[in-house]
Amino acid sequence: MRGKTFGGVPRDHWQRVNERLDPETDFREIYRNAVAHEFPWDMNQALSFALFRTYAVPGIGALLDATGQFTGAVQKRYDDTALLLEVPAEKGFEDPEARAAIRRINQMHRAYDIPDHEMRYVLSTFVVVPKRWLDAYGKRPFTETELRASVNYYRALGKHVGIPGIPETYDAFAHLMDSYERAHFAYDEGSRRVADSTLGLMLTWYPKVAGPAVETFSRALMDQPLREALGYAAPPPRVEKIVRGALRARGRVLRVFPARMSVQGVADLRWVRSYPDGHDVTQLGTFPVPGVAGCPVRHDTADTA
Numbered sequence: 092m093r094g095k096t097f098g099g100v101p102r103d104h105w106q107r108v109n110e111r112l113d114p115e116t117d118f119r120e121i122y123r124n125a126v127a128h129e130f131p132w133d134m135n136q137a138l139s140f141a142l143f144r145t146y147a148v149p150g151i152g153a154l155l156d157a158t159g160q161f162t163g164a165v166q167k168r169y170d171d172t173a174l175l176l177e178v179p180a181e182k183g184f185e186d187p188e189a190r191a192a193i194r195r196i197n198q199m200h201r202a203y204d205i206p207d208h209e210m211r212y213v214l215s216t217f218v219v220v221p222k223r224w225l226d227a228y229g230k231r232p233f234t235e236t237e238l239r240a241s242v243n244y245y246r247a248l249g250k251h252v253g254i255p256g257i258p259e260t261y262d263a264f265a266h267l268m269d270s271y272e273r274a275h276f277a278y279d280e281g282s283r284r285v286a287d288s289t290l291g292l293m294l295t296w297y298p299k300v301a302g303p304a305v306e307t308f309s310r311a312l313m314d315q316p317l318r319e320a321l322g323y324a325a326p327p328p329r330v331e332k333i334v335r336g337a338l339r340a341r342g343r344v345l346r347v348f349p350a351r352m353s354v355q356g357v358a359d360l361r362w363v364r365s366y367p368d369g370h371d372v373t374q375l376g377t378f379p380v381p382g383v384a385g386c387p388v389r390h391d392t393a394d395t396a
Contacts, residue, residue, distance in 0.1 A: 104350035105129040106234060114239035118247070121240035123180050130221075130229060131355040137224035139293070140312065141216035143286060144268075147320035148275045151209055152282025158203075160377055162288045169292060170365040171375040173357045178372060180244070181356065184251060191372045193251045199376050200252065208271070210254045215268040218245050218261065228338040230345035276320040286321045296362040308334050 101107060105128050109121045126134045146152040155161045160168040178192035200210070218241055226232045233241065242261050249257045258264045290309060294302045310318060311326045311334035318325055325331070357363055 100350050100352065102346070102348070102350055104352075106231070109240070110234060110236055112236070112240075114236050114243060118240035118243035119180065119183055121237055122244040125233070125237055125241070126180060127354045127356060128351050130225060131351070133225055133229050134221055135360065137221040138217065140224070141220040142289065143313065143321070144216050144220065144272070144317060145213050146282045146286045146289070147272070147277075147317055148209065148212065149277050149279035149282055150206070150275070151213070152285050153279050154203060154205070155285045156281030158377070161285045165288045165292045167365045168377075169289070170357075170363045173360075173363060174366075174370060175372065175375050177357045179248060179251070184247060188372055192375075193248075195373065195376050197252055202377075207255055210252070211249075211256060211258075211267060212271045212275075214245055214249045214254060214257065215264045215271070218242055218264040219268045222261065227335070228342050230342045230348075272316065276316055278320055278322050282320070283322050286323075293362075311335065312338075 105124050109124055109129075112121050114121055146155065175192045175196055178186075179189040182189045184190070184193070222233055222238060222241070238261055242259075242264065245264075246257050246259070258267055290306065293309065294305055297305050307326050307330060310323050311331040313321075313323065315325060326334075358366075
C-alpha cells in the first residue's frame with residue numbers, strides 16, 4: 092500500500108515524515124507522531140497493558156494498593172497518570188508545562204521509598220510493550236527509526252525523573268523487562284486488588300451489557316505469566332485465538348485507511364473523565380495530607396511498607 096493516497100495524503104504519511112527525521116535528535120517529535128497520529132489507539136492499549144505488568148511485581152502492586160489511589164480513586168489516578176505523561180511528549184522536555192508535569196511526577200514518587208530497580212522496570216515496559224503490541228496487532232510495526240526514537244524518548248524521560256542505569260538500546264530494555272519479570276512476577280493480594288480495580292474501571296468505558304466480554308477480552312490479551320501473577324484464569328484457547336485474531340484483522344484493515352491528520356490527545360479519549368472543564372498540571376496527582384508527617388501510605392501494622 093506504500094504510496095497510495097486518500098484525499099491527496101499518502102496512507103504512509105507519518106511513516107514518511109518520521110523517516111525524514113533523526114531519532115537521535117528528533118526523538119520527541121517522532122514519538123509524538125506515532126502516539127498522536129499513527130497509532131493512538133494501539134499505543135493507549137499497549138500502555139494500559141504495560142500498567143498491568145507493573146502490578147504483577149509485588150513490590151509495585153502492594154505499594155499502589157497501600158496508597159489507596161488505584162482502588163479508591165482509580166478513575167482520577169488513571170487520568171492523572173495519562174495526562175502527566177502526555178505533556179513532555181506533546182510539548183518537549185524544556186517547555187514550562189512539561190517541566191511542571193515532571194516535577195509533579197517526581198514529587199509523588201519521592202514521597203515513597205521506591206527502589207531504582209523498580210523504576211527501571213516500569214520504564215522498560217513503556218518501551219517494550221508498545222513495540223510488541225504493534226508487532227502483533229498494529230497496522231505495521233515500528234520502523235527502526237521509530238523504535239530508536241522511542242528508546243531515546245524514554246531514556247530522556249527516565250533521566251528527568253532521576254532513574255540511574257537506564258538501558259541504551261531496545262534489546263537491552265527488552266532483556267531488562269523479561270529477566271525482571273522472570274525474577275519478580277508473583278501473586279500478591281494487594282496487586283490483585285489494584286488489577287481488579289483497574290480492570291473494573293476499563294469495564295465502565297463500554298456498555299454494561301458488554302462487561303463480561305470486555306473482561307474476557309482483556310484476560311485473553313494477557314500472557315500466561317502475567318495471568319498467573321495476577322491470579323487470573325486463562326480463557327478457553329478458542330476464545331483467546333478469536334480475540335487475538337480479531338485484533339490482527341483490525342490491523343490489516345487499518346492499512347487501507349487514510350493517515351490521521353488530526354491530533355488525538357489524552358483529553359480527547361472518552362474514558363478520561365475527571366476534568367471535563369480542563370485541568371491544571373500542577374494540581375494533578377497526589378499530595379501529602381496536611382498535618383500528617385512521613386510516608387503517605389496507610390500502614391496497618393508496623394511491618395507494612
